[in-house]
Amino acid sequence: MNCREKSPWIVHFNCNSCNGCDIEFLACLTPIYDVERFGIVHVGNPKHADILVVSGAVNHRNVRVLKNVYEQMPSPKAVVALGACGATGGIMADCYNVLGGVNQVIPVDVLVPGCPPRPEAIMDGILQAARLLNVHQKDRHAGAEVRLTLQPVSEPEKV
Template identity: 70%
Template sequence: MGLINNSRAKSPWVVHFDCGSCNGCDIEVLACLTPLYDIERFGILNIGNPKHADVLLVTGTVNPRNERVLRNVYEQIPEPKVVVAIGACACTGGVFADCYNVIQGVDKIIPVDVYVPGCAARPEAIIDGVVLGLQKFQEKVEKMNKKAVGN
């Protein structure tokens, strides 16, 4: 089991969900893929299909129109999974927090493991956030096993 657990931290595949971002954070997420930052160094791959993903990157403000979709995408990811909220909007609603149609933070909808602040968040910060999230896999697995025993 040790082998599998070690591997989890070394091979996080991320799927990116844009809740309604101004695209600032999205561009920074994609910048992580570029040669300058090259997140594949950490074995991170940007995957299109939540079924294959381990990490969900959420950018932008959640609102009542897309919260259902966010929850649905979250549910499509198999356990163990980590959610990283990227940018001020995803963390708290940011400057739009007081708008009538904005939910203040992704964590109101799905459990968030790592918050990466910034407007927009820097690629270094995003990478740091994902790597931080990887450390959470261990607890996630324990929780998963407990659940399995409970069943």
């Protein structure tokens, strides 16, 4: 286990979401869910981040920005896509300007299902992505291309 896995820094990017996923993501940062207890720090600059958390579907207007944010992150890095929109485009999928899920543009490591996903599921997804940072680090040292591993996270029962 390295320091990135133990205390990953995350950056959030809203592609084209209805803000439902963003509200649940923000709940993770509040004292109620307190994502920092896992050592996870939310930062505003992709150059400082290990994990990119993306909400919403990719469309023609934001595709370049999403790629740009991803490319600015140092390796090893991981991507978490939130909700049905992040996975496939969700309810936005048939819109004329929508390309689809986040994996149409950048490699996605963890999909967090739901519309929107609950904060517990989002935190679980981020922790799974943190564990993959080690794998990506080893891949990078071995000169291998980072592989796309889609890994659905189970949705906890609603209370």
